[in-house]
Amino acid sequence: MEDEILEASEALDAGAVSAPQLRPQSLVLAFFGNHVLERGEGGLGVYSGSIIDVLGRVGTGEQAVRSTLTRMVNRGLLRRQREGRKMFFGLTAPARSVLRDGGQRIWRDGAVNEDWDGTWTLLGFSLPESWQRQRHDLRSRLGWSGFGALYSGLWIAPGRVDVRDIVSELGLDAHVKVFHARAEEFTDVGLMIRESWDLEALAARYVAFDKRWTTETTPDADPIATRLRLVTEWLRIIRNDPRLPVQHLPEGWPALQAQETFRRIAEQTEGPAVRMADELLETTRLRSA
Structure with a gap:
């Protein structure tokens, strides 16, 4: 397995790592997680035009954003409120639960399971x-x-x-x-893990993330867009990571290095993204549902 990780890294060194295609709903959820979740218990609404502007910075078109917002309202993840000719969108209780779960994985649990109790x-x-x-x-x-x-x-x-x-x-x-x-002592836990999970595919995702964000990113160029894509990409990886015990993973497991890269860029962009959001986003207080 160590050889496969090395081969994946060398293959990535040989060429550019293209950014993955991110689903509009994932980007919308990351947007609300970054800029709405902690700013009032479901009482803050964001103008649709502001959401369209921010998601446009990461390549999502206006029609895709509008369709996604409508679907998320229909699924009970967002609620909307009209004020004059403008429509504002805010989080529902189920969406806040989803975002808090994601926040737990991103900021507290982390990608490396170092405290497994057996x-x-x-x-x-x-x-x-x-x-x-x-x-x-x-x-x-x-x-x-x-x-x-x-x-x-x-x-x-x-x-x-x-x-x-x-x-x-x-x-x-x-x-x-x-x-x-x-497991009993005679059980080869490392072998069991290799047989039950696709470690090669998981490792390749971490290697690709680290390579891309280490070599191709200039956070200062557009911090709100950089942070939106960063968080969305990272959450997509760790949501598919079972957080296997690190002591039974191959030597040089790339999740730790990728996590360090994620946290470094997240820290760099946090303040600038918040200030940029304060300038760009038109918000309102939503009426009680």
Whole structure:
């Protein structure tokens, strides 16, 4: 695995690393997380034109932003309020919960799990052969929650993971069993991790992030756009990282270096982005829902 990480780094050294295509909804959520979440408990609304201006700085067109805002209102993630001819958008309680969860991963948990206590969460399931959709939905949700497939019907995640909401929402309570356990000494945990998660793909994402943001970024040029893209890209990576115990990962695991790069640029852009937002954003206080 160490060789694969080195090969990925050398391949990136050979050419430029293109920025990933970011979904408009992810950018909108990052925008509200950066500039709205901590400025009043859901009471601040931002003019749609301001949102269009900021997202335009990272290459998202006006129509894409307007369509995304409408979809997010329909999904209950945003609420809107008209004042004259202008429409203002603010966060709903579910959106604030999503953003706080993301903030926990970004600013407090971090990308490297150095405090694992040896506990694993094991989830076993047995579904009827005809339940293809339910099986797909469960596997997708488990992967998003940090689980890897130990066997086809037995999935595992580091630490104690609460999966009650996932199982209940999918209506699979009668088909799922969950345990917490510790591996015996003769179990090769490193091998188990390599067999259950695609470490090569995860490492490559960290290497690419670090390469791109180390060599191709000038934060001072447009701090509000730089920080928006930075946070959105970083969250996309760590949301797909199960935070495996660092002592069982290959030597030279690139998440730590990538995290240092992220935090350095985040610190550089924080103050300038806030000042720029104060100048650019037109806001209002939203009426109680």
